[in-house]
Amino acid sequence: xxxxxxxxxxxxxxxxxxxxxxxxxxxxxxxxxxxxxxxxxxxxxxxxxxxxxxxxxxxxxxxxxxxxxxxxxxxxxxxxxxxxxxxxxxxxxxxxxxxxxxxxxxxxxxxxxxxxxxxxxxxxxxxxxxxxxxxxxxxxxxxxxxxxxxxxxxxxxx
Numbered sequence: 001x002x003x004x005x006x007x008x009x010x011x012x013x014x015x016x017x018x019x020x021x022x023x024x025x026x027x028x029x030x031x032x033x034x035x036x037x038x039x040x041x042x043x044x045x046x047x048x049x050x051x052x053x054x055x056x057x058x059x060x061x062x063x064x065x066x067x068x069x070x071x072x073x074x075x076x077x078x079x080x081x082x083x084x085x086x087x088x089x090x091x092x093x094x095x096x097x098x099x100x101x102x103x104x105x106x107x108x109x110x111x112x113x114x115x116x117x118x119x120x121x122x123x124x125x126x127x128x129x130x131x132x133x134x135x136x137x138x139x140x141x142x143x144x145x146x147x148x149x150x151x152x153x154x155x156x157x158x
Contacts, residue, residue, distance in 0.1 A: 016149050019118035023097050026090045033083045033090070040083075044076045101153045109144035116141055 014022070104110050115121045115129070127137040 024117050028089050033087050037083050040076045
């Protein structure tokens with residue numbers, strides 16, 4: 001993971017809509033990384049049961065089986081550490097997005113933005129659920145985006 005990428009740099013790198021749409025994809029990435037950790041943890045546990053060093057052989061005189069165990073164990077630990085870093089990073093981005101959205105001035109704006117960008121609903125679906133015309137939803141979402149852009153601009157100046 002490139003640790004020089006900051007959440008603030010994401011604000012500048014994406015349009016506001018792209019930034020919000022990342023929320024849904026972060027859930028997928030989080031699940032992938034958590035599955036990766038589970039997979040490698042299971043492999044590591046399998047190694048423990050089949051290749052566990054006896055402890056009787058000195059470090060310099062390990063047999064091939066023990067060397068294989070140590071190699072894969074260390075590799076899996078490194079992969080898990082890397083996955084955990086990504087998970088922490090993705091969760092921080094999600095919190096940042098949620099924090100910005102929750103600062104909108106009306107509950108309706110929050111609901112609209114979350115429906116459109118967090119849940120991936122279309123304008124038509126949102127309109128049907130909220131009993132609005134499609135055009136009204138489009139207009140209200142754009143108003144909320146304008147306010148959200150102002151909120152984020154103020155945060156950047158601080």
